[in-house]
Amino acid sequence: MFTFEYVDFSTTSQEIRNCLATEDFQRLATTLRGLELGQLIEQFEALKIADAAILYRMLDKDRSLELFQNLDAPVQAELIKTLQQATVVEAFAALEPADRVSLLDELPATVATRLLAGLDKQQRQATGVLLGYRDSSAGRGMTTQFISTHPELTVGQVLNCITPQLNATEHCHLIMVVDRTRRFIGAVRLADLLGQPQDLLISNIAFEIPTAQASEPDTEAARRALERHLDLMPVLDNEGRLIGVLPLGEAIDLLEDAEELRTARSAGSEPLYRPYLGTPLRKLVRARVVWLLVLAVGATLTVQVLATFEQTLESMVVLSLFIPLIVGIGGNTGNQAATTVTRALAMGDVRVSDLGRVMFREVRIGAMLGLCLGAIGFLIASVVFELEVGMIIGMTLVALCSIAAAVGGAMPIIGKFFKADPAVFSNPFISTFVDAAGLIVYLSVAVLVLGR
């Protein structure tokens, strides 16, 4: 049990007004935590509604639910309307995203659904700041365009009750089933309702479906929805209460955008999100130039490596003829491994903890590929040039393919560990690292074989 020390109304009131005026939300939250529910309601009622809405949003989840339930219905409605207003949203939008997430507790499910009900996608996006979920979380992407019902009702009751909503609701193939506290139980198909006896209980035909957490990344939820072909994925808050749904169509669009970003990034450019022929040239240049420069700066590493071995190159200029071949084969081997592992990560076949296993597999695969290519390289280079060149090429390819495959396989996993998109992270790193590594191996082998 907490014991609250006696807090004077007018002192507290002054403190709250000060916090609001200076937008010191951190101090406001602390002040509010020191108040009992009764005092809180007093303070809430004494404020102008726009200020009251900000105060309201700073409460912890439990207390914000308690306070909401203690308000009269018209005041509840006014509070919801005020929370949707630009001035209130902007106050929170001005916070740093990280502060916002740590400062704003999840909204209670009843309040969240009422806040979002009837808003279109754009308005939802704007109001999303108030929800207490990160950008690009499932809670931000969800909609409230769905129909829900309760397990203890009969099929007949439900059909009567939902029929008026059907025309206005886009996503109604699946009806969500929740208990009286909005806790998610399962779903029923609209089609199944029609075929059933009128007095059957909903609890008898509700079935489980995969769900999403409001706080999880929206692309993860979307990928699960696509894999399971789920028309409508319920989005739950951290108490398992239904606050929205992710329709399959929106899941498709989310992944489509993520894919555009990934494809563009993995080739070292920024996504356009608009038709190619209609995009001005300078925008296309801008989307590419930064990455091109980054990759070019990375590539200067190869110049430095080669400069170190300049003497070796001078003593046997024929070695320089194979530089692009060696670098290219290393890059291709690394790329193959990276692509396979990136896909395996996306599919959930490989986890971050599998790093060791993956690298051990890839070293062996790389060695086998290297033996194969090295043998051919040795034969051709020995015949066309000289035996020493053949030996250098052959040995380099065995060593390089092993290294490149292991590094290529490891990069996406390391990228994932640092929460970078594996595909994006791997590409520039592999090309820079493997190019330089390939040259070091090549010329070290040459020094070894030539003895100079």
Add this chain to the structure above:
Amino acid sequence: MFTFEYVDFSTTSQEIRNCLATEDFQRLATTLRGLELGQLIEQFEALKIADAAILYRMLDKDRSLELFQNLDAPVQAELIKTLQQATVVEAFAALEPADRVSLLDELPATVATRLLAGLDKQQRQATGVLLGYRDSSAGRGMTTQFISTHPELTVGQVLNCITPQLNATEHCHLIMVVDRTRRFIGAVRLADLLGQPQDLLISNIAFEIPTAQASEPDTEAARRALERHLDLMPVLDNEGRLIGVLPLGEAIDLLEDAEELRTARSAGSEPLYRPYLGTPLRKLVRARVVWLLVLAVGATLTVQVLATFEQTLESMVVLSLFIPLIVGIGGNTGNQAATTVTRALAMGDVRVSDLGRVMFREVRIGAMLGLCLGAIGFLIASVVFELEVGMIIGMTLVALCSIAAAVGGAMPIIGKFFKADPAVFSNPFISTFVDAAGLIVYLSVAVLVLGR
């Protein structure tokens, strides 16, 4: 008007039996085309049902519909059952795919839907040979798990009529509306039926939706379904008759598999279609080694180019230090352009006929990127090495970036023209071509600047 010459029953009968025995479907089709409907029926009835089924499938679409309509219901049912049998399917499966498509006319919509009704995915795939559509066409991927109705019925009539089917039909959010000859008219939402007055005509609430042609590639149909978020895409034959549907879930899987293939191929390996960690090493090696060899063979071009310029390299070994840098920047520039254009092709923003426009755009973009990189390269190389080196690097980058962007942008379009997957086609070609071109430009510029 055609006049048929008099054809003797027993001679023809002997001819047909010969064709069937030797599996000479070409001659069978010609023989059948010479018969009138009455004669055709006589011949059909004189054969064992397995032979009759093969004869039946060799008819042109119109005549196969006429013949079918002239059969008694039990004979129709037996024919359908026989067409589904392995022996009949195998006779056609033995044909070359191209012959099959040219020899087998589309089946009439009524026959096609009856043929597929009740078959599961695996059986559908097996029987698909009989449909007269290419592998990987929408007609092959469709299912017949859907509900259809007619425009002149009332909402009440339709609800009565479809209710018993709802539980057994997986895809019933959208009800297809067809006329009495199965010509596709539109669709109604199941949810909309419930909210409407019982005596409203279906024609009043049916709406248009995007459709697929049975003969078009399944991935094209699937992409359209995903873009439009269409739960159920109707698949029509070339007379606009409804023969099946492509559910959104299957469209998702189709594109997922296509994506796996493309990702793997664009990195130069074969897709695994199975979990990475569970795949034996030799399978992984096999998926990669062929492409790696192909790319390596392509890369020997660079050795030849460099061998041509061996004297220049010998006279100024410092030039060889920049080889990987130059090759890398060319590859990156080409890749950026290829990725952007590949995506634009997939999205339908760019067509094959835009080749000239795309190349003109990309040359200019490449020149701008080249000027930017070239200026930086000139400055650094002049300071660190010598003025001549800086000039060579700078001029090379301007020329190379223009070429690489134009080639990179053109490759996916050329690939598409030859009906190769743009992403797959571009990658090995760009890397090989741009690597070699980069070296030619680099060393030609060097010869020019150095005068030797």
